Amino acid sequence: TQLLEQSPQFLSIQEGENLTVYCNSSSVFSSLQWYRQEPGEGPVLLVTVVTGGEVKKLKRLTFQFGDARKDSSLHITAAQPGDTGLYLCAGADAGKSTFGDGTTLTVKP
Amino acid sequence: DAGITQSPRYKITETGRQVTLMCHQTWSHSYMFWYRQDLGHGLRLIYYSAAADITDKGEVPDGYVVSRSKTENFPLTLESATRSQTSVYFCASSESTGGFGTEAFFGQGTRLTVV
Numbered sequence: 001t002q003l004l005e006q007s008p009q010f011l012s013i014q015e016g017e018n019l020t021v022y023c024n025s026s027s028v029f030s031s032l033q034w035y036r037q038e039p040g041e042g043p044v045l046l047v048t049v050v051t052g053g054e055v056k057k058l059k060r061l062t063f064q065f066g067d068a069r070k071d072s073s074l075h076i077t078a079a080q081p082g083d084t085g086l087y088l089c090a091g092a093d094a095g096k097s098t099f100g101d102g103t104t105l106t107v108k109p
Numbered sequence: 110d111a112g113i114t115q116s117p118r119y120k121i122t123e124t125g126r127q128v129t130l131m132c133h134q135t136w137s138h139s140y141m142f143w144y145r146q147d148l149g150h151g152l153r154l155i156y157y158s159a160a161a162d163i164t165d166k167g168e169v170p171d172g173y174v175v176s177r178s179k180t181e182n183f184p185l186t187l188e189s190a191t192r193s194q195t196s197v198y199f200c201a202s203s204e205s206t207g208g209f210g211t212e213a214f215f216g217q218g219t220r221l222t223v224v
Binding site (some may be wrong): 004006033040041042043044045047088090097098099100101102 | 142144154191201212216217218
């Protein structure tokens with residue numbers, strides 16, 4: 001079973017601060033996805049990264065896929081209360097996606 | 110309405126009872142998935158299906174049964190519910206397996222409590 005470890009598990013910050021969350025594995029993935037989940041809802045896709053070393057930006061969010069396609073990071077600039085939620089990474093390979101345990105982010109106003 | 114819907118949203122059942130969770134999608138996606146999400150854990154794959162009449166086990170299939178007689182429906186049955194199956198269950202669909210980054214669309218989840 002391929003494992004994805006996310007860190008930190010919990011993160012509580014003030015509005016305006018920057019943060020980075022990590023997703024690490026010993027396995028290589030053909031692609032990696034980041035999802036955001038709000039309470040009582042299903043996860044919603046934020047981004048997919050496919051190429052080693054790839055960097056994608058989505059407004060204040062920057063996603064990076066490691067050169068070896070084993071790890072990824074999500075950086076949020078100037079966090080806002082609306083960014084609060086559970087951030088999940090998922091690695092895809094051999095027809096299935098494996099999810100990490102997630103990072104619960106709380107942004108206080 | 111277009112999308113992926115799960116029913117019921119909430120269910121309480123007794124240990125030993127059979128219970129079926131329903132999932133319906135309107136996109137005609139080939140792939141459908143069932144995950145469970147427990148406190149402190151991410152999503153763990155129970156079963157998935159690549160097409161009608163094709164199903165395969167995921168990471169945690171024991172105690173569950175699935176079927177896919179029609180492309181749009183993918184019911185999950187707990188044959189004899191146990192307390193350890195108390196969880197939030199999510200159904201998802203996608204156009205492919207996600208091997209090259211195809212988005213998976215999730216339902217709103219079914220919160221199942223086994224007492």
